Amino acid sequence: MPTLDEARAIIAGALAEARRRGAKPLAVIVLDAGGHPVAFEREDGASLFRHDIARAKAFGALGMGSDTRAIAERAAGNPAFFTSVVVASGGNLALSAGGVIVRDLAGAIVGAVGISGDTSDVDEACAIAGIDAAGLNHGANS
Amino acid sequence: MPTLDEARAIIAGALAEARRRGAKPLAVIVLDAGGHPVAFEREDGASLFRHDIARAKAFGALGMGSDTRAIAERAAGNPAFFTSVVVASGGNLALSAGGVIVRDLAGAIVGAVGISGDTSDVDEACAIAGIDAAGLNHGANS
Amino acid sequence: MPTLDEARAIIAGALAEARRRGAKPLAVIVLDAGGHPVAFEREDGASLFRHDIARAKAFGALGMGSDTRAIAERAAGNPAFFTSVVVASGGNLALSAGGVIVRDLAGAIVGAVGISGDTSDVDEACAIAGIDAAGLNHGANS
Amino acid sequence: MPTLDEARAIIAGALAEARRRGAKPLAVIVLDAGGHPVAFEREDGASLFRHDIARAKAFGALGMGSDTRAIAERAAGNPAFFTSVVVASGGNLALSAGGVIVRDLAGAIVGAVGISGDTSDVDEACAIAGIDAAGLNHGANS
Numbered sequence: 001m002p003t004l005d006e007a008r009a010i011i012a013g014a015l016a017e018a019r020r021r022g023a024k025p026l027a028v029i030v031l032d033a034g035g036h037p038v039a040f041e042r043e044d045g046a047s048l049f050r051h052d053i054a055r056a057k058a059f060g061a062l063g064m065g066s067d068t069r070a071i072a073e074r075a076a077g078n079p080a081f082f083t084s085v086v087v088a089s090g091g092n093l094a095l096s097a098g099g100v101i102v103r104d105l106a107g108a109i110v111g112a113v114g115i116s117g118d119t120s121d122v123d124e125a126c127a128i129a130g131i132d133a134a135g136l137n138h139g140a141n142s
Numbered sequence: 143m144p145t146l147d148e149a150r151a152i153i154a155g156a157l158a159e160a161r162r163r164g165a166k167p168l169a170v171i172v173l174d175a176g177g178h179p180v181a182f183e184r185e186d187g188a189s190l191f192r193h194d195i196a197r198a199k200a201f202g203a204l205g206m207g208s209d210t211r212a213i214a215e216r217a218a219g220n221p222a223f224f225t226s227v228v229v230a231s232g233g234n235l236a237l238s239a240g241g242v243i244v245r246d247l248a249g250a251i252v253g254a255v256g257i258s259g260d261t262s263d264v265d266e267a268c269a270i271a272g273i274d275a276a277g278l279n280h281g282a283n284s
Numbered sequence: 285m286p287t288l289d290e291a292r293a294i295i296a297g298a299l300a301e302a303r304r305r306g307a308k309p310l311a312v313i314v315l316d317a318g319g320h321p322v323a324f325e326r327e328d329g330a331s332l333f334r335h336d337i338a339r340a341k342a343f344g345a346l347g348m349g350s351d352t353r354a355i356a357e358r359a360a361g362n363p364a365f366f367t368s369v370v371v372a373s374g375g376n377l378a379l380s381a382g383g384v385i386v387r388d389l390a391g392a393i394v395g396a397v398g399i400s401g402d403t404s405d406v407d408e409a410c411a412i413a414g415i416d417a418a419g420l421n422h423g424a425n426s
Numbered sequence: 427m428p429t430l431d432e433a434r435a436i437i438a439g440a441l442a443e444a445r446r447r448g449a450k451p452l453a454v455i456v457l458d459a460g461g462h463p464v465a466f467e468r469e470d471g472a473s474l475f476r477h478d479i480a481r482a483k484a485f486g487a488l489g490m491g492s493d494t495r496a497i498a499e500r501a502a503g504n505p506a507f508f509t510s511v512v513v514a515s516g517g518n519l520a521l522s523a524g525g526v527i528v529r530d531l532a533g534a535i536v537g538a539v540g541i542s543g544d545t546s547d548v549d550e551a552c553a554i555a556g557i558d559a560a561g562l563n564h565g566a567n568s
Contacts, residue, residue: 003186004183004184004185004186007183008183034190036184036190036193037182037184037193038183038184039182039183039184040179040181040182040183041146041149041150041180041181041182042146042178042179042180042181043146044145044146046349047346047347047348047349047350048176048178048318048319048346048347048349049344049347049348049369049372049373049376049377051178051179052347052369052372052373053369053372055372056368056369056372060368072364072365075364076364079363079364079367082364082368083364083367083368086367086368086371086372087371090371091368091371091372091373091374092372093368093372094365094368094369094372095364095365095367095368096362096365096368174318175318176316176317176318176319176320176474177318177474178318202475204473204474205473205474205475205478206473206475207472207473207474208473220522221505222498222501222502222505222508222509222521223498223520223521223522225505225509225512225521226482226486226508226509226512226517226519226520226521226522227475227478227479227482227520229512229513229516229517230475230478230479230481230482230512230517230518230519230520231475231478231517232517234475235475287470288467288468288469288470291467292467318474320468320474320477321466321468321477322467322468323466323467323468324463324465324466324467325430325433325434325464325465325466326430326462326463326464326465327430328429328430332460332462335462335463
């Protein structure tokens with residue numbers, strides 16, 4: 001949970017949205033609720049850190065219990081604390097939108113999606129499109 | 143290279159072989175020639191280390207320039223050295239069959255596959271089935 | 285790719301430019317497209333971190349798909365995010381000019397050069413001189 | 427110390443010996459007495475871990491004050507201790523011949539050479555040939 005089938009649906013939906021938008025090549029990861037990878041794909045041409053950044057967005061969302069958009073906004077006002085969390089977590093937090101918590105229809109956290117490759121706004125929009133395509137929920141208050 | 147399409151074909155072929163054999167749940171990763179992830183899938187029920195072991199098999203094959211079956215055989219006769227390589231490489235070497243180098247039709251290394259979840263013999267057989275299914279070559283002397 | 289001969293030509297060209305300019309002692313590294321070292325030289329008198337900084341400039345350029353001059357400029361406006369990338373990448377990103385992507389004549393990324401020792405402007409100028417001397421291309425839009 | 431010129435002479439001498447012998451592609455590193463890289467070259471076709479293994483051979487020789495041939499022999503009789511040293515040193519010790527201490531003509535340690543790529547005997551022979559070619563001394567009792 002998410003099942004591999006759900007993770008595949010999330011990635012397929014995210015990449016379909018990316019191609020509709022003409023986004024730069026993306027890396028997309030789906031983690032389970034424990035932060036462990038379920039599925040990952042890197043589009044041809046995406047640069048080498050995209051995997052690590054996507055994973056750190058998804059893991060960071062789970063780690064703080066909040067999408068990385070909100071975490072990044074809080075970090076802008078308190079960078080020293082969030083830098084200390086980045087280091088304390090072993091680099092498992094990327095302070096940029098594009099890490100989105102995945103919830104089941106009852107609202108329980110089942111995992112997270114992380115995307116890196118384009119602007120953080122595009123990354124996040126593709127993550128949300130993927131979660132929608134898989135018939136799951138997203139967001140802190142979904 | 144492998145392209146994402148090739149990596150997907152490798153994973154699909156490996157998991158089809160796993161289901162034909164009734165294998166335990168597997169994790170399958172495809173790395174590019176530099177050791178960076180292109181695609182990954184973990185079947186439902188696979189335990190948490192399967193990702194890390196699969197990655198360390200694939201990376202270790204690239205790192206030593208040999209499938210991990212041959213590396214593991216050499217390690218049995220010289221465990222202290224291979225333990226030191228495991229540490230020197232930052233854990234990027236798993237001493238068990240199931241890490242297989244992927245070559246293009248001209249014999250050039252284009253990446254590696256790593257699989258973990260069942261016995262190392264089954265893991266390796268599924269990796270080779272996946273490479274075959276994608277129309278690529280494997281093995282040091284292919 | 286770059287071949288060892290090309291990497292030697294890049295380093296020789298970079299250090300020749302450094303001596304023409306009377307630069308401080310430099311460390312120069314050439315990485316392949318996967319971020320693995322091909323060749324390295326540290327001039328007498330260069331301090332101990334120069335190797336690590338040069339490598340983190342070159343690796344960071346590959347990791348983000350952009351010369352470190354552009355990355356450093358973006359980091360000035362968003363330091364918390366780029367600090368999180370530094371940690372997520374295991375320290376493989378130095379936020380200063382002097383990491384330059386190397387392309388072949390068709391524009392494909394074949395590796396990167398990283399230089400540390402003088403100001404970042406001088407470091408970068410020597411990196412570009414080295415790439416030019418080797419008959420290769422540089423820059424995101426070359 | 428070794429100077430960059432000396433390090434270049436060591437590498438050139440080592441690779442000349444390797445080509446005379448028809449050795450597999452090698453990675454050769456020269457470290458200063460503090461264990462910091464002075465120069466490195468990886469021949470085309472050498473696999474990805476050769477850098478890390480060569481460095482761990484050279485650093486390990488300095489770390490224990492002995493060529494890695496002798497360290498590996500001691501490790502065979504006491505693997506648990508040497509494995510603990512491998513981990514305690516952060517992976518800076520490879521338990522295989524091919525790490526050779528470099529001494530000046532007065533016998534003082536000035537650095538170390540590490541080579542990886544062929545058998546440990548060939549690696550070590552090339553390291554010694556390189557030190558000889560540079561007009562320096564090697565060995566614990568030189």
